[in-house]
Amino acid sequence: MIALFKRELSLSFRSGGGASTALLFYLAVVIAMPFAIGPDPKLLAQVGAASLWIGALLASLLGLERLFQADREDGSLDQFLINDHPVAALVFMKALVHWLVTGLPVSLLAPVFGLLLNLSEEASLALVATLLVGTPALSMIGEAGAALTGSLPRGGLLLSVLVLPLSIPVLIFGVGAVRAALVDPDPFLPPFSMLLAMTLFFAVIGPVAAAYALKMGTR
Amino acid sequence: MKFTVDGLAVSRGEDQIFHDISFSVASGTAFIIKGANGSGKSTLLRALAGLLEWDEGSVTLEDAPGAFSEAALPQMSHFLAHENAMKPQMTVGENLSFWQDFCGHPDVSPEEALDYVGLSGLEDVPYAHLSTGQRRRSAIARLLVSARPVWLLDEPTAGLDAASEKQFAGLMEAHLEDGGIIVAATHVPLHLSKTVEYRLLGADT
Numbered sequence: 090m091i092a093l094f095k096r097e098l099s100l101s102f103r104s105g106g107g108a109s110t111a112l113l114f115y116l117a118v119v120i121a122m123p124f125a126i127g128p129d130p131k132l133l134a135q136v137g138a139a140s141l142w143i144g145a146l147l148a149s150l151l152g153l154e155r156l157f158q159a160d161r162e163d164g165s166l167d168q169f170l171i172n173d174h175p176v177a178a179l180v181f182m183k184a185l186v187h188w189l190v191t192g193l194p195v196s197l198l199a200p201v202f203g204l205l206l207n208l209s210e211e212a213s214l215a216l217v218a219t220l221l222v223g224t225p226a227l228s229m230i231g232e233a234g235a236a237l238t239g240s241l242p243r244g245g246l247l248l249s250v251l252v253l254p255l256s257i258p259v260l261i262f263g264v265g266a267v268r269a270a271l272v273d274p275d276p277f278l279p280p281f282s283m284l285l286a287m288t289l290f291f292a293v294i295g296p297v298a299a300a301y302a303l304k305m306g307t308r
Numbered sequence: 309m310k311f312t313v314d315g316l317a318v319s320r321g322e323d324q325i326f327h328d329i330s331f332s333v334a335s336g337t338a339f340i341i342k343g344a345n346g347s348g349k350s351t352l353l354r355a356l357a358g359l360l361e362w363d364e365g366s367v368t369l370e371d372a373p374g375a376f377s378e379a380a381l382p383q384m385s386h387f388l389a390h391e392n393a394m395k396p397q398m399t400v401g402e403n404l405s406f407w408q409d410f411c412g413h414p415d416v417s418p419e420e421a422l423d424y425v426g427l428s429g430l431e432d433v434p435y436a437h438l439s440t441g442q443r444r445r446s447a448i449a450r451l452l453v454s455a456r457p458v459w460l461l462d463e464p465t466a467g468l469d470a471a472s473e474k475q476f477a478g479l480m481e482a483h484l485e486d487g488g489i490i491v492a493a494t495h496v497p498l499h500l501s502k503t504v505e506y507r508l509l510g511a512d513t
Binding site for chain 2: 091092093095096099100103104162163164165167168170171172173174307
């Protein structure tokens with residue numbers, strides 16, 4: 090199991106790996122935002138947190154399509170399934186690596202990118218906290234979607250359609266928590282706890298659903 | 309050790325590929341599945357590897373070796389499919405050590421395994437740089453890095469030249485002498501001394 094973790098991690102930094110692609114894509118989204126919205130600092134500060142969250146969501150979607158497709162095409166997936174490791178645990182490992190190379194750097198770099206969007210210190214702090222807690226949910230949801238569409242040619246389209254509706258609640262509570270941290274009467278903790286709950290929920294449901302989809306997909 | 313397949317039937321989608329397949333294979337035997345294209349050779353192997361669900365039938369194991377006494381057939385099997393299960397971005401050695409760690413029961417080291425298949429010194433070469441035959445041989449090396457008593461081989465010699473075929477036959481003989489079992493689907497002779505042939509006729513007959 091540790092072996093798989095190491096392999097996935099090293100693969101994601103090699104050619105065709107998703108790590109740098111996701112980050113560059115994230116940067117592109119954030120840079121484009123001020124140009125599209127206009128140079129009004131007040132307006133930018135208002136939509137800044139939301140655009141960083143959208144960027145994170147899209148960046149995590151980017152490499153999902155290939156997650157299981159590559160393993161299926163080269164036959165690795167068959168080997169995963171006939172071994173006595175629980176498939177859900179394998180999927181969890183893969184989702185964890187996906188988060189480590191997309192969600193984690195995206196969360197940690199958010200304050201730097203936030204400078205482009207005139208984010209206040211408080212907002213940056215709240216943003217990092219919500220992204221750190223919320224992006225694992227995105228990886229877990231994405232993993233289940235990728236497992237389901239991995240056997241389809243051009244499954245990427247269906248993948249986004251499947252994953253987006255499930256990711257929307259994460260986005261709502263993530264942005265909601267950041268806003269609550271800035272506007273005084275709203276408490277920060279309830280939406281933040283909700284976000285945490287969703288991550289824990291999908292960390293359990295996602296791998297199990299993905300494992301089931303993978304087993305069905307070999308038939 | 310011995311395993312017996314009794315009354316196996318497998319469908320893919322609506323179509324039943326074959327039914328009523330019964331045979332048994334004992335230690336030291338190579339069981340060769342023959343049959344026309346589309347007669348279900350690969351399907352039978354995938355079913356034995358546990359990748360396809362069966363409509364009916366059973367597999368019983370007797371006298372499994374100690375380390376595998378708790379395992380089902382797939383967990384004590386190496387499955388060499390058409391695809392080689394190697395990552396092109398990683399070197400041959402990295403690929404093999406990954407499978408050794410992942411499959412457990414380590415046997416020979418990746419370097420030694422590459423020696424056996426005639427790819428000495430290629431462990432630091434990216435898998436993507438290998439030729440078709442070399443790729444197949446590196447996939448065969450995967451069977452050697454971790455010990456499993458049953459080898460399920462689907463067209464194992466595809467892409468191999470005559471010399472490599474002979475080398476591979478030697479490796480299979482050694483595996484059989486150690487009390488292993490080989491179940492192979494192939495059209496070409498594998499040059500093995502002790503084989504049992506089985507002809508698969510397909511569902512229509």
